[in-house]
Amino acid sequence: MTTKAIIIAIGSMAALALWLFKKYWSTDAKTRELKKRLRTVRTEMKDKLEEIKHAKSAEDEDMLMDTYNELDNKRLQILADLSLYR
Numbered sequence: 001m002t003t004k005a006i007i008i009a010i011g012s013m014a015a016l017a018l019w020l021f022k023k024y025w026s027t028d029a030k031t032r033e034l035k036k037r038l039r040t041v042r043t044e045m046k047d048k049l050e051e052i053k054h055a056k057s058a059e060d061e062d063m064l065m066d067t068y069n070e071l072d073n074k075r076l077q078i079l080a081d082l083s084l085y086r
Helices: 002-025 029-053 058-085
Strands: none
Touching: 029 058
């Protein structure tokens, strides 16, 4: 009886471990690529915000804001692709 209970417990733990692996660590190439692009775009947005803070003139600030808005649109598109792909 104890051997049977131990086997059932080990099987349950293995099933739980497999489920957790599939849910959190196993992703396909497309998802990994989208997440990588998202990290890159967010880094570029952060850098662009720093440039906007130190802009010399209003024209420079407007030009940098346009670039920032383009990056934000790209970020939103990647997020939409990620949510559709899941």
